[in-house]
Amino acid sequence: MAKVDKSTYDTPSYRPLKVYAFDPSHGRSLGNYMTVNVRYEGVEPGPVGEYLEVIDYDASNDCYYEPVDLNDAAVMLGGGLEPSGSDPRFHQQMVYAVASETIRRFEFALGRKIKWGFRADTKGKRRLRIFPHGMQEANAYYDRDLRALVFGYFPASELDAGANLPGQTVFTCLSHDIIVHETTHALIDGQRIYFLESTGPDSLAFHEAFADIVALFQHFSHKEALLEMIQRTGGLIYRLHVDPEVNPGREGALAQFELSTSNPLVQLARQFGEALGTRAALRSALGSQPNSKDLDKLYEPHDRGAILVAAVFDAFFSIYIRRTRDLMRIARAAGALINPGDIHPDLANRLAGEAAKTAEHFSNICIRALDYCPPVDILFGDFLRALVTADYDLVPADPYGYRAALIEAFRLRGIRPENVTSYSEGALRWCAPEDLKGMPAPPCEGLEFDILRPSTSEQSEKNAKTLINYANKNRDILGLSLNEPIQAHSFHPVHRVGPDGRLKVEVVAELVQQRATPFDPTESGSPRFFFRGGSTLVIDQEPGKEGDVRYAIQKRLGQDDMQNERLIRQRKYQEHIHSGMAQTTYMDEHPLEHLSKSRRARSMTFNLIHRGY
Amino acid sequence: MVTAKKTVSKKAAKKIVVSSLHGDINADTIRVRMYRIGFGDCFLISLPVMKRSGSEDSHYHVLIDCGVHFSGDINTMDKVIGNIAAITGGKIAALIATHSHQDHISGFGRFSEKFSQFDIDEVWLPWCENPADPLALKLQRKHAALAEMLDEHFNAQRTINAPAANTPQRNAAVAAVVNLSGNQKALLLLRSGFDVGAEVRYLGAGEVLRDPAAIEGLTVRVLGPPRDQQFLSKMNPPKDQRYLRLGAGGGVNMDNALRPFPAKWITDTGVENYRGPVLTAAEKEELKEVLADTDLDNLAFALDQVKNNTSLVTLFVFRGKYLLFPGDAQYGNWKWWLDQEEAEDILPRISFLKVAHHGSHNATPKDALERMGEGQLAAMVSTQSVPWQSIPRVPLMRRLSEKATNGVVRSDWLAIDDAPAPLAHTEPPMPKKLPANFRKGAFWYDYLLKLK
Ligand SMILES: [Zn+2]
Numbered sequence A: 001m002a003k004v005d006k007s008t009y010d011t012p013s014y015r016p017l018k019v020y021a022f023d024p025s026h027g028r029s030l031g032n033y034m035t036v037n038v039r040y041e042g043v044e045p046g047p048v049g050e051y052l053e054v055i056d057y058d059a060s061n062d063c064y065y066e067p068v069d070l071n072d073a074a075v076m077l078g079g080g081l082e083p084s085g086s087d088p089r090f091h092q093q094m095v096y097a098v099a100s101e102t103i104r105r106f107e108f109a110l111g112r113k114i115k116w117g118f119r120a121d122t123k124g125k126r127r128l129r130i131f132p133h134g135m136q137e138a139n140a141y142y143d144r145d146l147r148a149l150v151f152g153y154f155p156a157s158e159l160d161a162g163a164n165l166p167g168q169t170v171f172t173c174l175s176h177d178i179i180v181h182e183t184t185h186a187l188i189d190g191q192r193i194y195f196l197e198s199t200g201p202d203s204l205a206f207h208e209a210f211a212d213i214v215a216l217f218q219h220f221s222h223k224e225a226l227l228e229m230i231q232r233t234g235g236l237i238y239r240l241h242v243d244p245e246v247n248p249g250r251e252g253a254l255a256q257f258e259l260s261t262s263n264p265l266v267q268l269a270r271q272f273g274e275a276l277g278t279r280a281a282l283r284s285a286l287g288s289q290p291n292s293k294d295l296d297k298l299y300e301p302h303d304r305g306a307i308l309v310a311a312v313f314d315a316f317f318s319i320y321i322r323r324t325r326d327l328m329r330i331a332r333a334a335g336a337l338i339n340p341g342d343i344h345p346d347l348a349n350r351l352a353g354e355a356a357k358t359a360e361h362f363s364n365i366c367i368r369a370l371d372y373c374p375p376v377d378i379l380f381g382d383f384l385r386a387l388v389t390a391d392y393d394l395v396p397a398d399p400y401g402y403r404a405a406l407i408e409a410f411r412l413r414g415i416r417p418e419n420v421t422s423y424s425e426g427a428l429r430w431c432a433p434e435d436l437k438g439m440p441a442p443p444c445e446g447l448e449f450d451i452l453r454p455s456t457s458e459q460s461e462k463n464a465k466t467l468i469n470y471a472n473k474n475r476d477i478l479g480l481s482l483n484e485p486i487q488a489h490s491f492h493p494v495h496r497v498g499p500d501g502r503l504k505v506e507v508v509a510e511l512v513q514q515r516a517t518p519f520d521p522t523e524s525g526s527p528r529f530f531f532r533g534g535s536t537l538v539i540d541q542e543p544g545k546e547g548d549v550r551y552a553i554q555k556r557l558g559q560d561d562m563q564n565e566r567l568i569r570q571r572k573y574q575e576h577i578h579s580g581m582a583q584t585t586y587m588d589e590h591p592l593e594h595l596s597k598s599r600r601a602r603s604m605t606f607n608l609i610h611r612g613y
Numbered sequence B: 001m002v003t004a005k006k007t008v009s010k011k012a013a014k015k016i017v018v019s020s021l022h023g024d025i026n027a028d029t030i031r032v033r034m035y036r037i038g039f040g041d042c043f044l045i046s047l048p049v050m051k052r053s054g055s056e057d058s059h060y061h062v063l064i065d066c067g068v069h070f071s072g073d074i075n076t077m078d079k080v081i082g083n084i085a086a087i088t089g090g091k092i093a094a095l096i097a098t099h100s101h102q103d104h105i106s107g108f109g110r111f112s113e114k115f116s117q118f119d120i121d122e123v124w125l126p127w128c129e130n131p132a133d134p135l136a137l138k139l140q141r142k143h144a145a146l147a148e149m150l151d152e153h154f155n156a157q158r159t160i161n162a163p164a165a166n167t168p169q170r171n172a173a174v175a176a177v178v179n180l181s182g183n184q185k186a187l188l189l190l191r192s193g194f195d196v197g198a199e200v201r202y203l204g205a206g207e208v209l210r211d212p213a214a215i216e217g218l219t220v221r222v223l224g225p226p227r228d229q230q231f232l233s234k235m236n237p238p239k240d241q242r243y244l245r246l247g248a249g250g251g252v253n254m255d256n257a258l259r260p261f262p263a264k265w266i267t268d269t270g271v272e273n274y275r276g277p278v279l280t281a282a283e284k285e286e287l288k289e290v291l292a293d294t295d296l297d298n299l300a301f302a303l304d305q306v307k308n309n310t311s312l313v314t315l316f317v318f319r320g321k322y323l324l325f326p327g328d329a330q331y332g333n334w335k336w337w338l339d340q341e342e343a344e345d346i347l348p349r350i351s352f353l354k355v356a357h358h359g360s361h362n363a364t365p366k367d368a369l370e371r372m373g374e375g376q377l378a379a380m381v382s383t384q385s386v387p388w389q390s391i392p393r394v395p396l397m398r399r400l401s402e403k404a405t406n407g408v409v410r411s412d413w414l415a416i417d418d419a420p421a422p423l424a425h426t427e428p429p430m431p432k433k434l435p436a437n438f439r440k441g442a443f444w445y446d447y448l449l450k451l452k
């Protein structure tokens, strides 16, 4: 009898794996056990796959824990190991599954394969290492130098254990939200390596906020968790006395009116804040009345980041209301009771479905906007402009008013983009070079990309040369300084399919310049840091418009003088940052020098920020 | 107990008025005396009593801190307290303990009998030391527990000669933990008003005291420590790490050490059927480097900063002159009041500054200093480069000497037997002649602030 050729089986498209939707403290409650359909790939025990390498080495105890073999029949037949706090192999499975899902969402939204921001390992592989039990510490962080996510474990506090039993071991790697948050830090770092530099109050806050936004929406796109919450709270999206037609034009105001603590979306958002540990700021910002003064007061990255998260959440919430208004109206017209525990399952199901869908949209919009961010020194206002531009490019029509909702929400939270005349969509979209300089940039010709395949290294080299040549010839018009060399940091084709089925192809290129600049111009012999500037170019590749520079998103290097507001702001912020650091008091060297040369300066910030020092 | 609003009339009866024993100050002069006490603070402020016809010149006295760090002691405290007794005639209107660090309060414990002989009207402490405030109590307990654990851990590591125990960073961290220890007796006495019936007040940012301790014409604005929620959350260094502890038999135990899984899950990567990923020795080291030891040093620094930020910051406003005494306030404490609107108004008017935290880097916000004084600033720095070489911070001293056009003095310029001299490169250079209105004593400097 002929042997069956194994290759006659189709490769499965996904691998189902069980995880907690929240964390073990929620027990078996509905919606806490969920299955993630991880995009299929061959994996080694660990698991070790294409992007991720889970290494269960515990540095505090100097030992390894047994690695999970996801290919073991017993594991596969069960759809992965059952959730368990006491089996390290489940922990490995969960970090692998949740991190993989986060990567998949990024790739889907960005329209290309993601890259990591760190160097390759000794075997030439570029994989993000994950240590699910890296150390005993109430902390979890991404560390570029270690090329890793490190998750800690710790005894639940005797005093305020929250939902945990005092003395019980808490595993940060079992918190769904923390895994997404940390993975997102690594993913942002892969797209914009200079965003880890604390160039201003917004930069690290942006990193934190973005990681929270992605985690929040990933959370919200799990329909089961939403369903459970909607049923428990009665789906009180509307207060009952509100006229459903109230203020149809003022969505921001309407959304504000609908915020109530018993609202399931707000509740879930707050629960999310809880999962991330001592994050009172996020908890109180989500679903709260916006205060446009907060930005002037809050500088700690999490506190400040919470403002951005809350703005995006407000917009999400407005859209959700808009998308479900008809449902509620129908339900009420039919005399349905909308009370806690009493909501009709069909209605609950539809509401959860709408919330999940809206969450996915928002997640995609935010991730896509990364490509439209400047290469360095991001401000919250830049992010708003990136959101508006990226979404406009893909979905010009915007029937549900996503962009208007985002703009309004940012405005209410006091986020003001620099150098724009108004909060209108037109004013907020990034400009083409001719709008800034009065003359068009010549097309950037000769870039070669294969639509279906990743670029070969020859292609990449050639494209880099083409870009640099082009940038060198057009420095001023592209917002680049005339003296410093230009580095092409990343450039990639982006393919996206709009809702109208149109395929859009663009090239996004990050051009960066740097100049050694004294920390303190008034101090002779002051140590120096690299002040960076540059432009993100979005170059059209559609036939007929090939090479047109649609946007040049600029952060000019400028001179070291009083006109250079960006440099002044950065200096002031650096001073502020290290003034708040306890360690610098007793350090002999110049604290700024320490900050700039420390091997771990960048990642240290996460390490310490997440720890709350 | 806490009485922020106290009427003058009640106090007027037991007004403390003391004739000045020094002829060089009169009814139109405030004198600030900075003692060289080692690494620590001890300031005596003498404010003139409003002159009435026929009366002699006399002054009220306020003592701010009296403490020295164990490793920076230069054995002058005995003499310092003797001098205070002589100058004040044993009568102190207000005694302020800015925060419970050794280098600010050790004297109150060590020389408790002497202080018990003083006639003290009021004792002021930051609200964080109030035993009746549950929040304060919680913070104190937490900080004490952390300090104790750190102390044990550093001790144990020193005993087993761990590499981490011999770094400059560790030495700095150990000195920071030492500063937190042995303050109980002093605190007890301060809280009890030295058992001489002194009224004890616990103060926080935002309070305004008019004619406090019956000092006529004085207004004290309390600028720190804040009671603000945000600020408080920063007073919470975490403590989930593992610690070493010396056992009874001299062995070292791991405290708080968790083994997250039973032994059956621990695997040996050398065995044949192990197929998971393995780290090289170098990679393991890299990972370990990120972990506990350096973090415990940082925890010690964090704790030190937290304590400094409990400093009671007082602004004395007396006949139009502004004198700022920030204790060891570091950035977080300063930031709170700098964010208030009144800061704009106050900063340019300050004519005397006690430089915070011995001139360390994080204790004088640059933009605050820039806005101070408007050409009329004098400053005093109680400092010494032992036990921390990084103190005082050179660029800060340099800028201070430019800003403080009415003069700056450093306590460690005073030559005292066996006491460390300033480091060679320290700024500002010691002048041949003291600036106008500064006087040098045997182990102190005076600054005379003329009111007319
Ligand atoms: Zn001190």
Ligand SMILES: [Zn+2]
Residues within 6 Å of the ligand: B099, B101, B307, B308, B328
């Ligand atoms: Zn102190």
